[in-house]
Amino acid sequence: MNEHENGAPHESTVVAPASGSGELTTPGGLPARFENPGLPPHVYRASDVDPAAGKRAERQVAALFTLSMIATVVFLVAYFAIPDDSVFFFPGIGTIKTINVVLGLSLGFSLFFIGIGAVHWAKTLMSDHEIVEERHLLRSSDVDRAQAVDVVVEGGRNAQLDRRPILKYTLGGALGLFALPFAFQVVGSLGPVTIEELKHTIWDPSENGGKPIRLMRDPEMTPIKLSDVTQGSVFHVMPETLQKYLDDGKHVLEAKAKAAVILIRLDPNLIKVKKARDWGVDGVVAYSKICTHVGCAVGLYEQQTHHLLCPCHQSTFDLTEDCAVIFGPAKRPLPQLKITVDDAGYLVAPEGFHEPVGPSFWERAR
Incomplete structure (x- = not known):
């Protein structure tokens, strides 16, 4: 028999073992306890055991971040270089603006290569050792707070940022440049607009001589x-x-x-x-x-x-x-x-x- 917090008894949900069996069961017939199965054996990747494979993966990630930077530069150049009235005919769609297509594709490729580079980095170079954290009270002690910085530093060490600085620099460059198109778009769209400009439509007689x-x-x-x-x-x-x-x-x-x-x-x-x-x-x-x-x-x-x-x-x-x-x-x-x-x-x-x-x-x- 177990007791509620208020002291009222209730019937146990654990059923005594049947004759000849030492295993406790629940009313549904399931085991009352499960043994911890543990973690499966760790499988090492090529980059974990072969320095040449690790270096190759590093170059691949850096190349992806570099492609992102190139796409962002294309966006910035196109923003200023392509005339607003430049158009071309696209089969199945019709006449579309050249600048819209170039800006959309370059911005999309910029984000795509950052994402693919980050995924490839995580899959091939970042630490993939399984870690089990026991459940605890949802609060942090002063010691835990003091250890937070150590966790961040350790994460950077596991990501091999200290050993492979080219990744740090190319990722920073890709993310930094990727923010510029949004800044240009915001600044460009918030330019000075007067009430006269807002009032002007093609109903204005100036459109008809x-x-x-x-x-x-x-x-x-x-x-x-x-x-x-x-x-x-x-x-x-x-x-x-x-x-x-x-x-x-x-x-x-x-x-x-x-x-x-x-x-x-x-x-x-x-x-x-x-x-x-x-x-x-x-x-x-x-x-x-x-x-x-x-x-x-x-x-x-x-x-x-x-x-x-x-x-x-x-x-x-x-x-x-x-x-x-x-x-x-x-x-x-x-x-x-x-x-x-x-x-x-x-x-x-x-x-x-x-x-x-x-x-x-x-x-x-x-």
């Missing part, structure tokens, strides 16, 4: 007449200037990402904000499709309530209130695009956006 820009159906790229837009109808719109980017095959995605517009017609008497009425034509209004929360496409229109809904996080905008936010995490209204009608009856944008489109980390005056 200073002339108003026609509104085009997306993706057909056909112009839209005022008479085409009936009550409650919704058009997904791109500027006529996008055609230039489609023909060149350069920066198309960047241009489309900022220029997407939704065009809707509602009763002019429902529009409560004077600026919104003045920037539309007979109840036809145009707003950026890019949600001011995190940039998803706002493409769902509820005709009865005149609400626009972002499907990503349910931000809701009221068209009658100049697309003010009435629900969800978005903090700013959708920017409105001013539109008019040209002599041929087509809808045109005489101006670009007056505030940046997309996620609203800026302020927008109402």
Whole structure:
């Protein structure tokens, strides 16, 4: 019989040996105790017994770290040397930027060779003697803390850093250089950006020689007449200037990402904000499709309530209130695009956006 901590007895889980047997068993028939099987015999590697094999493995690891350094240098040179508009055609994918491919491959190979070098080092040179540590209380004594430094030093000795300094230097070089691409990327992406740069899209008349820009159906790229837009109808719109980017095959995605517009017609008497009425034509209004929360496409229109809904996080905008936010995490209204009608009856944008489109980390005056 054994006792709980509170003194209440309970029945032992160990069953007495059957007649003629000296082995204790559990109710399930398993042995109550297991003998420690010990460790299997240690198998020595070639580098453990042959100095030539150890030297060969050392050179192989150093070569892998050196290849990592070369790949990182290729990344740094390509970052500055390859023009941003350089492209090439890749079968099955299409036209892609040269700099994206070179930066991606060089950075990938840099990390790959560091990883392979570290694995090869561990497998061939680092100590592989099996060590068993008995379980103990989850606390460290002052003596244990004092011994921590000795453990680190011993680990370096087992890794043969003192005997093979070339590994230490090439690993340090590979890891040091590998950090530089991230520093360049961070510094490059955090460069000075003005509000004017954020506001500029291909709706800007400067993209069309200073002339108003026609509104085009997306993706057909056909112009839209005022008479085409009936009550409650919704058009997904791109500027006529996008055609230039489609023909060149350069920066198309960047241009489309900022220029997407939704065009809707509602009763002019429902529009409560004077600026919104003045920037539309007979109840036809145009707003950026890019949600001011995190940039998803706002493409769902509820005709009865005149609400626009972002499907990503349910931000809701009221068209009658100049697309003010009435629900969800978005903090700013959708920017409105001013539109008019040209002599041929087509809808045109005489101006670009007056505030940046997309996620609203800026302020927008109402």
